[in-house]
Amino acid sequence: MSTSEPSNSSPTTSVDPEEVALFSKVAREWWDPNGGFKALHVLNRTRLAFMRTAIEQQLDLPEFMPAPFKNVDILDVGCGGGLLSEPLARLGGTVVGVDATKDNVSTARAHAARDPAFAGGRLVYTHDTVEGLVEAGRKFDVVIASEVVEHVVDMQTFVEDCASAVKPNGLLILSTLNRTMLSYALGIVVAEQLLGWAPPGTHTHEKFVTPEELKAAACGAGGMDHVVTQGMVFSVKKQAWELSSDQSINYISAFTKPSI
Numbered sequence: 583m584s585t586s587e588p589s590n591s592s593p594t595t596s597v598d599p600e601e602v603a604l605f606s607k608v609a610r611e612w613w614d615p616n617g618g619f620k621a622l623h624v625l626n627r628t629r630l631a632f633m634r635t636a637i638e639q640q641l642d643l644p645e646f647m648p649a650p651f652k653n654v655d656i657l658d659v660g661c662g663g664g665l666l667s668e669p670l671a672r673l674g675g676t677v678v679g680v681d682a683t684k685d686n687v688s689t690a691r692a693h694a695a696r697d698p699a700f701a702g703g704r705l706v707y708t709h710d711t712v713e714g715l716v717e718a719g720r721k722f723d724v725v726i727a728s729e730v731v732e733h734v735v736d737m738q739t740f741v742e743d744c745a746s747a748v749k750p751n752g753l754l755i756l757s758t759l760n761r762t763m764l765s766y767a768l769g770i771v772v773a774e775q776l777l778g779w780a781p782p783g784t785h786t787h788e789k790f791v792t793p794e795e796l797k798a799a800a801c802g803a804g805g806m807d808h809v810v811t812q813g814m815v816f817s818v819k820k821q822a823w824e825l826s827s828d829q830s831i832n833y834i835s836a837f838t839k840p841s842i
Contacts, residue, residue: 595713596740597682601733605662609685612663613693621780622665622729628814628823629728629834630669633755636809636836637724640753649674657722657747659712660730664690664705668697670726671705678722679707680715712743721749728757728834731796732789738799745804748839754806757814757834761790765831768816793829806837 611617634650637643643650652674658667661679663686671677681687687709694700694707712727725747727740734740741756748754759765770785793811800806813829816822823832 595682595711596734596736596743597711598733598735602683605683606685609663609683609689612665612686612689618780619662619665622662624816624821625729625814625823625832626665626669628825629757630666632812632825632834632836633670633726634673636755637753640751640809640836640838641723651675654724655722655749656724656726657712657715657720659725659727659744660733661690661707662686664693664707666726666728667705667707668694668700671700675704675724677705678715678720679705680710680712681707682709682711684709712740712747716743716746720747722747722752723749724753724755726755728755729759731756731758731791732785734789737789737791737795738803741796741799742804745800745806745837745839748806750839751841752839753809754800754804754837754839755834756796756800756837757832758796759785759790759832760830761787761792762830765790768831793833793835796835800835800837804837806839809836809838811835 608618612619615623638645638650650673654675656670656675656677658677658679661667661681664679667677667679679690687707690707694705725744727744731737731740745754759769797808801808811833813826814823814832814834815826815828817824
């Protein structure tokens with residue numbers, strides 16, 4: 583399995599080779615709902631609900647339509663096996679999933695190829711980095727990096743590059759884990775070590791990012807305007823994630839790029 587960065591990636595890439603190696607080892611598990619990415623399968627409905635609302639409001643799209651993202655170009659950064667890319671494309675979006683781990687891209691392509699709904703180029707996966715796409719001049723209506731910023735070596739540079747890929751009046755959506763003792767207990771000890779919801783070693787607590795740090799990165803050099811941040815909490819009773827005002831563990835933020 584290749585653990586190298588894409589050959590056309592930027593020399594200042596924020597990709598962490600150790601993270602690439604880790605995800606290469608478990609790339610085949612992406613679509614197993616009870617496998618190493620169970621936590622993301624359970625989280626998907628909640629983060630998609632936030633994204634749909636934020637995108638519809640920012641781009642003034644009709645609500646309650648079966649394919650509201652028609653004519654919307656979306657970049658899914660760190661797409662993994664395509665757990666977000668596929669439902670975003672099903673909502674009508676033209677989606678590019680980009681990942682620095684070659685085996686993740688192979689898994690995503692193989693899964694999408696089984697569904698004729700993705701024929702015609704509406705869902706494309708590429709082995710690259712967001713820096714590489716920015717260097718190529720690519721711009722998107724919406725850029726998403728969900729559960730990615732805690733895996734890069736330079737969070738500030740990564741967020742700036744994601745912001746650079748957003749068109750004027752477009753939207754940047756970032757979700758990650760807050761750096762608290764509670765996130766360590768639940769995100770690492772419980773999720774990884776006790777429940778096996780993520781592969782052991784997936785997360786490093788020191789790389790978790792607070793909402794304030796993320797907002798400063800996006801709104802400072804990133805040039806974005808903050809729209810909203812919501813927490814995501816797990817309901818043991820419902821066995822599901824819910825949007826919440828509690829941002830102490832997981833949270834998701836939306837930022838807009840001012841019009842020129």
